[in-house]
Amino acid sequence: MSFQKALEIGRPPNIVRLFPNSRALIVSGKVIDRAMTAKGKAMTIAANGRSHFVIRGALRAAQRANAAIIIEIAKSEGGAKAYCATNFWNMAMQVDAVCNELGITVPVAVHADHYGIQSARDVETAKMEIPSMFDAGITSIAIDASHLADDENLLANIALNPYVPKWAGYETEVGEIKGKEGLSTVDEALFLIRGLNAHDIFPDWIALNNGTTHGIEESAAGIQVPLTVEIHNALAKYKVSGAQHGTSGNDSKRLRQIAQETRTTKANVATALQMLTWGVKVNEYGNAFLDENGEFVKLSDQGMTDQMWAEMVAYAKNSGLKKGDYKKLNLPFENKLFGLPREIRERMAKGVEDFVYELLTNVFNARDTAPLAIDAILQAGSYDLGPKGTRMEDPAEWTESKIRERATKKAKDGKNYDD
Template sequence: MGINTDFEKLIEIGRPPNIKKLFPYSQALIVSGKVIDRALSVKGKAMTIAANGRNSFVIRGALLAAQRADAAIIVEIAKSESTYCPVNFYNLALYVDSICNELGITIPVAIHADHYGIKSEDDISFARMEIPSMFDAGVTSIAVDASHMTDDKNLLANIELNSCIPNWAGLETEVGEIKGNQGLSTVDDASFLIQGLNAHDIFPDWIALNNGSSHGLEASGQGIQVDLTAEIHKALEPYGVNGAQHGTSGNNSDRLREIASKTRTTKANVATALQMVSWGVEVNDYGNAQLDGNGDFIKVQGQGVSAEIWERMRRYAEEHGIKGGNYKKLNLPFEIFLCAQEEKVRKRMVKGVEEFVYHLLVDVFNAQGTATLAKEAILKVGSHEMGVKAKKIEDSDNWTREKIIERAKTLDVDKGPEGDFDD
């Protein structure tokens, strides 16, 4: 088959039913998160970006970078981000589809609902209604994050909500919030979650850990603990689950290369760095925005937003008591002003993100070529459904609700302080 014929086939068979229904005439190759995970697994010692699309400039830049790198990627938004960004679970697919068609993007892209937070059992009823609606809106992958609760309630929430998630969709589960070096995940609690899911015929593609990652604007602390991550991933290998790395801030390129090469991580979330790069704020190799002697962000002349808009943003932040990491709250009120800038400014905002993401994909994450591998996987299977990577190992009789509650009492874990949903 020729190239065009191959791509037409991919559009026909590779897009899941919700995407085909939403965008029947589209040429955007929006796929299940499982497709992305499989492609990175085939390449080995590689992970790809899960770009938090807080604004349209970030989404454009990430997609252009992935096209250049021939990398399969994920574009995501977290539940909490929808409170301060114009992008949310219900319009993310619209952004991605439109931009892919406009720019001729042909790499496979998954639409991921990150950190779908379940903070208490009271949230489950609403989640049973909302999750199907999110898939109706074009989500192709989801992270069920009940890690704020105790281990037994986390597992039980994942089990209860699984019937709301299509079998073909990418699935992430989480055992540790982002807490820096406190409340670190263990083989014990990670195994408890994955084994319990396995007993109920649930086979996640990814597990997110608290492995020392943190959020912040300056590199500090030990950062991601590679050996701990590798140890947990090794213990979970029979269950076919890979790693999702949250909180990449505070870790330089060498540390992230180690995560890609020494663990089973295939998905790496990047959020604040992309937002800052799109605005033209100086970002170091740790992905953290740089501060001057007065504690203010360093705006690079001739990059990102115009000097006039940056001054408006800075004044607004000052008037509203917004500092440091909370600059993220400028995304929503300033979206219209960002889009109103002249074309050359909008283009350089996108270009800054493109260059930053391209460097990550090619020089750090080893993701180049995975778009081709993802396409080959779809053609080989002949469907948008990738199936599961593991078999049922655990006996469901040993993982009833009552036994889950009792088992959880025996776990040797330290939950640490309250964590963070954002990346």
């Protein structure tokens, strides 16, 4: 009965319009965040759906774990210049189709990750493009202007907020991931969140440059848990959760620390899932093994066929793709992978399912969060859960001119300024 009621009231209007007869419980990202917060010391996977096989495997794992989950794609992967077949405009359709086909009943958010803003021109493009993405079934978005200076980052988020539905999940970011400016600081995060708060903008998540990287390489330092705790504690009164990017290169012990010691409720996993569908040998946290010649190790009994893998490797070499660029093979090979025998396609998804299930249940503490997500919908009586935070900052102190003035002083003195 709870599921049926949640299905009736919990799906956002864009999802109802697109899939009027669906039994897939596609929800706002806010719902997923609230479920993890309700359980406490829990985060769920934001599975990067670079291929249809990843989407299938991740959803099956969530159903096994009875866990609320997020399926996402980033702008570089699924935007206007996509290198994946999955994109901002077809991801919701894939999620809905798989949920209905396989009888998936756990709540799922469809997230547009790293919607990158690097210039004023990008802001203008976003004003047109973001609504089109929600038209296509996106239910959550990350506005990533972290490549810009602090004041421009804040102002870009403010400018684009009217184009994001109030009911939708919303992530913001400070400190470019794998950037050259060093790790994020408390002052940077406070500047962004305080400025947004003054404009009645209340992010569900903030992503930090806390030592993470994106890609297949392993970092010696990895995610800095104490730094993350410090920043999350400084932001506690604003009630914003953490979004952890780039979990590859961090072992299960550290990922458990993130779930247990920080306010993180969303953890992105991308490259590992791609490698698993292909049948590349990975370690426990998804880093690919390389042989003595520096080549990926393909397991014959996993992922795609060895013949297809050989074709993919040859294509990569002929195209001059380095190991870190193998992600660009997703687009030219997706249809070829669909053409493989059923048992091969099945094991491609199965590799992802088993890996994600392990993360959800034994690392992220997300088991049995699906009912908590449904409870959040029923308690709200709506698909719109509203903001977690309330306005605490004075709008008069966060006008555009004062934002720029604060940023200038902060850059000069290396510290934030209170009112």
